[in-house]
Amino acid sequence: MTDSMALTKDTRIALNDGNTIPIIGLGTYASPDVPKSLGEEATKIAIDLGYRHIDCAYIYGNEVQIGNAIREKIADGTVKREDIFYTGKLWCTFFSPELVRKGLEKSLQDLQLDYLDLFIMHWPFSLKVCEINPDKPFVYDDVDFCATWEVLEACKDAGLVKSIGVSNFNRKQLERLLSKPGLKYKPVCNQVECHVYLSQSKLQAYCNSNDIVLVAYSVLGSHRDKNWVDLTTPVLLEDLVLANVAAKYNRSPAEVAMxxxxxxxxxxxxxxxxxxxxxxxxxxxxxxxKPEDMKTLEDLDKNLHYGPFKEMKQHPEYPFHDEY
Known part of the structure; x- marks a missing residue:
């Protein structure tokens, strides 16, 4: 547990490489039907409101717009570049060692930034071909993520990125990376789905023991896109226990869930x-x-993944076969 009384929007958590990450970030993923310009406007507004951590990814298809927003807020004097913490993600089609740096440079080019603050492997598996479409097949590759990691270490040494981490890795996959011969940098974080129905306590305990920060996406459950989410799953924000806790504090269920x-x-x-x-x-x-309400919410854990990405279950590196 953190010293929760001291938490503010400006709180930063120390990373194992000496850098720090803001405890709250703006997520910028939107489904393809949402105009990219909305993400650009939201990012500008978020920076004006005090958000300093912007989370995006190559596969979201909006790094040009998010980069425009960041650079506009730097140009008008609202922030300096060093005030902003930008997270990018290496998509799975760039995992071959000869493509890793190209994937990073593509993001830098689209963003028009000199460096990223954090660059993470989006998934533990490699793809040759990927259509972000549940009706189209993924074509798998067998690149070992440990080989990808070595090039990410070199990108950090080259100053293209300040910190490197992973996303959607399970414990065994983290163990493999941490025990890799010649490991130069540990991942600073593991970004995973995490909410009151998937509290990730076991994974968090493992990460804490290795000085790896857990970063949570889908903290309010998830979007209800029928292509990706099983619509028979319960809607997290309609949970009665969560609603009762929220009523005690005169807050919305979303605020309490966060x-x-x-x-x-x-x-x-x-x-x-x-x-x-x-x-x-x-x-x-x-x-x-209060501690008793934290306990009540912890007890809602169902180990429920809203985003199981079941299309990828055939891949040997699919991370969700394991308990955590």
């Missing part, structure tokens, strides 16, 4: 493109959940 993750010492990515919600999400720093 606060729960923050108080566990996990970095929260809050995705919203609406001004009112962007403001409301910062309200999570105005109250603190």
């Amino acid at each position: 606060r729960f993750i923050l108080q566990k010492g996990i970095v929260v990515l809050a995705k919203s493109f609406t001004v009112a919600r962007l403001k409301q999400n910062l309200g999570v720093f105005d109250f603190e959940l």
Whole structure:
């Protein structure tokens, strides 16, 4: 647990390489039907409101727009480049060692930035061909992520990225990376789905023991895109226990769901493109959940993945066959 009373929107968590990560970030993924310009506007508004951590990815298809927003806020004097913490992600078709740096440079080019603050492997598996379409097949590759990691280490040494990490890795995969002969840098973080129905306590304990920060996406459950999410799964924000806890604090279920993750010492990515919600999400720093309410919410854990990415279950590196 973090010292939760001291949490503010400006709180940063130390990373194992000497850098720090803001405890709350703006998530910028949007489904293909959402105009890219909305992400650009939301990013500008978020920076004006005090968000300093922007989470994006090559595969989201909007790094040009997010980069425009960041550079505009630097140009108008709202922030300096060093105030912004930008997370990018290496997509699975760039895992071959000769492609890793090209993948990073593509993001830098689209963003028009000189470096990224954090660059993470988006998944533990490699793809030859990928259509982000549940009706189209993924074509797998057998590149070992340990070979990918070595090139990421070189990209860090070259100053193209300040910190390197992973996403959607399970414990065994982290163990393999950490025990890799010649490992130069440990991953600073593991970005995973995490919410009151998937509290990730075992994975968090393992990561904590290895000085790896857990970063949470889908903290409010998930979008309900029928292509990717099983619509028979319960809607997290309609949970009655969560609603009762929220009523005690005169807060929304969303605010309490986010606060729960923050108080566990996990970095929260809050995705919203609406001004009112962007403001409301910062309200999570105005109250603190009591230990008994943290326990009540912890007991809601169902080990439920809203984003199981079942299309990838055939891949030998599919991470969710394991308990954590």
